[in-house]
Amino acid sequence: MPLPKAELHLHIEGTLEPETAFALAARNGVRLPYADAEQLRSAYAFEDLQSFLNLYYELTAVLRTEQDFEDLANAYLARAAAQGVRHAEIFFDPQAHLSRGVDMGTVVEGLWRALGRSERNHGVSTQLIMCFLRDEPVERALETLDAAKPHLDRIVGVGLDSAEAGNPPAAFREVYEAAAALGLRRVAHAGEEGPPQYITEALDVLGVERIDHGLRCLEDPALVERLVRERVPLTVCPLSNVRLRAVDTLADHPLPAMLEAGLLCTVNSDDPAYFGGYAGDNYHAVRDALGLTEEQMRELARNSFLASFLEHDEERRARCLAEVEAYRFS
Numbered sequence: 001m002p003l004p005k006a007e008l009h010l011h012i013e014g015t016l017e018p019e020t021a022f023a024l025a026a027r028n029g030v031r032l033p034y035a036d037a038e039q040l041r042s043a044y045a046f047e048d049l050q051s052f053l054n055l056y057y058e059l060t061a062v063l064r065t066e067q068d069f070e071d072l073a074n075a076y077l078a079r080a081a082a083q084g085v086r087h088a089e090i091f092f093d094p095q096a097h098l099s100r101g102v103d104m105g106t107v108v109e110g111l112w113r114a115l116g117r118s119e120r121n122h123g124v125s126t127q128l129i130m131c132f133l134r135d136e137p138v139e140r141a142l143e144t145l146d147a148a149k150p151h152l153d154r155i156v157g158v159g160l161d162s163a164e165a166g167n168p169p170a171a172f173r174e175v176y177e178a179a180a181a182l183g184l185r186r187v188a189h190a191g192e193e194g195p196p197q198y199i200t201e202a203l204d205v206l207g208v209e210r211i212d213h214g215l216r217c218l219e220d221p222a223l224v225e226r227l228v229r230e231r232v233p234l235t236v237c238p239l240s241n242v243r244l245r246a247v248d249t250l251a252d253h254p255l256p257a258m259l260e261a262g263l264l265c266t267v268n269s270d271d272p273a274y275f276g277g278y279a280g281d282n283y284h285a286v287r288d289a290l291g292l293t294e295e296q297m298r299e300l301a302r303n304s305f306l307a308s309f310l311e312h313d314e315e316r317r318a319r320c321l322a323e324v325e326a327y328r329f330s
């Protein structure tokens with residue numbers, strides 16, 4: 001039985017496996033510039049975040065109908081459940097779809113057809129977080145928030161993703177203020193490729209409650225001290241960091257140092273179809289490569305539920321935390 005965990009950093013578009021991409025392309029009459037799934041998979045050798053994002057956005061072309069989004073989410077939830085995920089907070093990138101003529105309702109309601117039944121069908125509770133693309137102007141983000149207004153009963157929060165370097169969080173102050181006024185939770189990618197200053201800006205200007213990635217905080221000891229003191233969760237994605245070359249190898253990953261510093265780290269898969277593994281695979285990989293102790297593994301799982309937005313269901317959080325404490329490693 002796998003260690004129970006919450007997944008807090010997962011882009012649903014990043015769960016599109018090559019075989020599914022081809023199946024959806026055939027269903028929707030979309031031509032992909034790859035001969036087959038195998039050739040597509042061989043394109044998954046990335047130099048950096050941008051080289052990954054180019055392929056990630058290209059493949060969204062196969063997602064067109066509510067059924068496509070439902071099928072994508074169901075496939076993820078089945079895999080996540082099999083790897084011990086009890087709760088998933090799922091990112092989606094509406095701007096990647098709106099710009100192709102796929103409307104907000106198709107995306108959100110399609111995803112909801114899977115998410116709304118997930119606890120019953122997969123034993124996984126879910127929440128949806130809408131991300132703004134930071135390499136597009138804030139006006140697009142404001143339009144996106146507007147388009148989401150009829151669907152806010154499905155959406156728990158907002159995030160900020162896409163190409164980080166040169167796109168600081170402060171540019172999105174207005175849309176984060178508007179999101180907060182609507183009662184939405186706030187997170188942002190920061191310190192993946194961008195400098196520690198972006199983490200500080202995300203906290204101080206956008207008012208985020210969690211930092212996605214946050215790896216580069218280690219370059220600024222005063223920032224580390226603040227993150228520890230304020231118990232700011234970091235959603236770390238180890239296999240992603242290797243594939244996007246934030247670290248050379250998994251054995252070089254700073255996760256042990258981050259835990260030792262007292263940071264509230266969690267382990268997540270980011271874009272598992274592209275980076276070689278789902279949540280449980282990431283847990284196994286860090287345990288093997290970094291020699292984490294059972295107590296450190298338990299701490300990561302505990303942190304995932306503590307850092308989750310389960311405030312509406314404290315009973316579930318308590319049950320999951322109890323399962324973590326009772327877990328026997330084999």
Ligand SMILES: Nc1ncnc2[nH]cnc12
Nearest residue numbers: 011161162163189270271
């Ligand atoms: N790791 C990541 N960083 C930034 N934007 C993303 N979009 C999907 N995955 C991402």
Ligand SMILES: [Zn+2]
Nearest residue numbers: 011161189270
């Ligand atoms: Zn991400």
